[in-house]
């Protein structure tokens with residue numbers, strides 16, 4: 732699984748058309764995201780993090796430049812590109828299991844295979860025992876776990892996450908971060924994670940990419956030197972050093 736999920740962002744400009752005008756948000760941004768890597772995107776509100784994430788997901792076409800997944804240009808959304816948003820997008824009329832098996836069923840995997848995949852990913856996100864619950868019967872954090880399981884059941888090469896834990900309390904957030912890290916360590920899926928939270932970015936990712944609103948492009952990249960097998964917690968000094976570098980660069 733480690734050799735799939737390689738993303739190449741090449742001189743991409745992204746923006747929005749309004750009448751005859753086009754407002755460019757991301758300007759000439761290039762970035763390589765290795766297969767199986769974990770990257771966070773941070774930057775001030777409105778700098779274009781979600782726009783970039785959605786473009787990687789095939790939801791926005793670049794004004795210029797291109798984004799490749801394993802050498803093939805991304806032009807539309809696909810099952811290879813799983814997306815998890817902050818807001819809940821589970822089907823409220825389906826149970827957890829029905830939500831999670833929806834993608835495989837739609838791709839024609841058949842009921843037995845889809846059920847097996849659903850059970851596997853429900854267990855991976857720690858929701859065993861809740862298969863037959865409807866979303867409204869779950870806490871916010873549990874709904875996020877179900878969303879992650881639903882995205883993973885499509886066996887995506889890339890998991891794109893747009894502030895998925897932003898609305899959760901601190902304890903639930905840490906618990907989901909731990910689960911996400913163990914999912915990443917188990918599946919080797921490439922993760923691109925948008926967050927406002929510097930601590931979260933440092934805790935989770937191998938690279939923190941800072942996007943500048945002024946330039947519309949990358950202002951800095953901080954390597955945290957995290958590996959797949961590293962234990963979740965770093966030394967307090969290392970975390971402190973990474974955090975102060977991020978904060979300094981964010982305010983530059």
Ligand SMILES: Nc1ncnc2c1ncn2[C@@H]1O[C@H](COP(=O)(O)OP(=O)(O)OP(=O)(O)O)[C@@H](O)[C@H]1O
Nearest residue numbers: 747748756774775776777778779780781782783927
């Ligand atoms: N559908 C849209 N149509 C027009 N403009 C948009 C659209 N979506 C976003 N924008 C604009 O593009 C810019 C970047 O928005 P985007 O949501 O990508 O930023 P962000 O960095 O993710 O912000 P935040 O951290 O607040 O979520 C903003 O100025 C926003 O107003």
